[in-house]
Amino acid sequence: MSTQTLAQPAASPAAAPETTPITGAVATLQALVAEGVDTIFGYPGGAIIPIYDALYDFQPELNHVLVRHEQGGIHAAQGYARSSGRVGVALATSGPGATNLVTGLADAMIDSTPLVCITGQVFAHLLGTDAFQETDIINITTPVTKWNYQVTRAEEIPEALAKAFYIARSGRPGPVLVDITKNAQMQTFDAPAYERCTHIRSYRPAPVVRKEYIEQAAALINSAKRPFILWGQGVVLGKAEQEFKEFVDKSGIPAAWTILGVGALATGHPLNVGMLGMHGNYGPNVLTNECDVLIAIGMRFDDRVTGRLDKYAKQAQVVHLDIDPTEIDKNVKTTVPVWGDCKETLPLLTALVERKEHPEWLARFNEYTAEEVDAVIREELFPTSEELTMGEVLQQLNEITGGEAVIVSDVGQHQMVACRYALQNQSRSHVTSGGLGTMGFALPAAIGAKFGAPHRPVVAIIGDGGVQMTIQELGTIMQTGVDVKIIILNNQFLGMVRQWQELFHQRRYSFVDIQSPDFVTVAAGYRIAGQRVDDRAELRSALEKMLAHPGSFLLEVMVTKENNIFPMVPQGCSVAEIRLR
């Protein structure tokens, strides 16, 4: 591993590298400070007490947020990472503390979120003895981490953490876990100045960009009659929003997004034709099977995006830009693979593509949009029925925030509504659990998102089911005073599952009828202001009141019980078979 020394006070000439005797716990926290960490989310316990003891002296540089459950801690770290573009950090004790991180690790792994998780572990001499609160967290987390490592000696700590941060944030980002035995936290050693890691010999964060592929891709794009861009979170992770916009603007190609890519190009951009996938927009799905050149950028052709693969874009030639070589040809065969970091490849491609417009082709998307508005969107956003819809809540919210808020959505019907209808003026404005679909993600992730973007309003949109999975994090909100607005879209059902049961299982509503507490009273118990709305006449003012409220606010909106999310590509169907009703 080659390393790069952080700016240090000028060393005396010819002196040996200076070392200072410190404990492993202090070395751990010094590493975090040196990596630029300002906020960590955690929960203490026996095997991590030495680190917590040292943390006492690291206030306020390392703001520690005490969560109510380690799953909440890791989701908060994810929210922080996603809204800020920095590495999220979570801390947990051994055994149950560590296993409570697993869902968040799996979520971060599949959504490429950079995290460093630090777990305490029993003393090294007790490993393998079934000691109190011992669990083999390294082996448990191997499939859901980009890298993990167990430290048994204090001397290993600085280098292990330097590697951890480098691996988490470089290349295709991902979660990393460092497990530190208690003796290593307590041991005193002579610590050299902390060095950041910038290279690991066996690790290639990004493949080398191949000029010939860029040229082939450009030629293909320039010859296309009906080119179509699909973009994903890779654009956001590569911090290449500007480069992407320049590519779209110059090539004049209609572009659609996966739910994790949303906002990389503003929802109001004239070439942004909408959302892909199972509940995406009508035009992008249908026309995927009519385009002649498909340009996929930082997306991985998830099955929720492609529907039936053997009927997916078979007519198209495919250009795939991705930093991760394992994604190329994984699901969809590429004509031209453009490996590399899109921050690097996009400008090269933009330079070679012709400035064009595709008015007739773009008009096709707009025709489908008009059809979708008539069949679905108008009634969803401006309902004529008496009962409130989820869509109108989003519509009213958009009108008030103008698309400036960070939206954090949970999983289910309300998530699809939030993804479909929330206006997004800028990147990193929608945090949601995409690949794993983790119910319970939103409330803690919203807390983290606010710490990561303290100057932006953060609005969590959660279902009545999902909110009860991590509702204890209201305690974290209470104690930290973090300003998170919470909207519960209460349809009194596990709505997304109910929709499937209605459409595909003869309305046999098997265990989707979920009862809820009085959420406003629960919030009051946590000293969080709240209101419940079931009348259209009150919705607008309630939303305004919520957004103007100093501090957190919980707004429960009673929405119609049995609405379905449309359009929909039913499972096993091709994207062209998308249903409007």
Place this chain on the structure above:
Amino acid sequence: MERQEYNITAYTENQVGLLNRIAIIFSRRKINIESLNVSPSEIEGIHRFNIVIVETEEVVEKLAKQIEKQVEVLKVYYNTNADVIWQEMALYKVPTDVIAEKVLVERLLRENGARAVVIRKDYTVFETTGHREETDNLIKALQPYGLIEFVRSARIAIIKASEGFHRKLQEFERREPSEEVAENEFLNDREQVFTM
């Protein structure tokens, strides 16, 4: 696409836990590993995995990429049997008195290219190397003569088209020498260490 035996060769760092990280790439897809050999390569600090599975090329290619993606993996190749020279080694333990008495056995061993590794009064251990059928044949042949124990190694394979591998590895190690493996040095200190 046709399923056939593939030989996956991976060069890796020598790290605790890496075997599991590689093994789960197969088990996650419910693919059975037919044979697995892990041993130090000719370069100190770099290990070589030889993995045999039966799959289509399309699947093997994806697996190979997934393995190479792991932080501590340097390089991965995959080859059909036709592209490698491969061997398995086998050891056979037989009662010495039978061998001594029966001339037939001696001929059998000679025909199978077996070599005596240990000869004791009570038993003799023979060794052969070869393809599976070859090592299998000798089992069948020795069974009537009181075969006591048998063991076969995993497959090792050398790639026919591996021009300059060794030089490349040497050069790689010269530029950036490997790090030492950190192991748990406390396992035998149970009595001395303070616990909470």
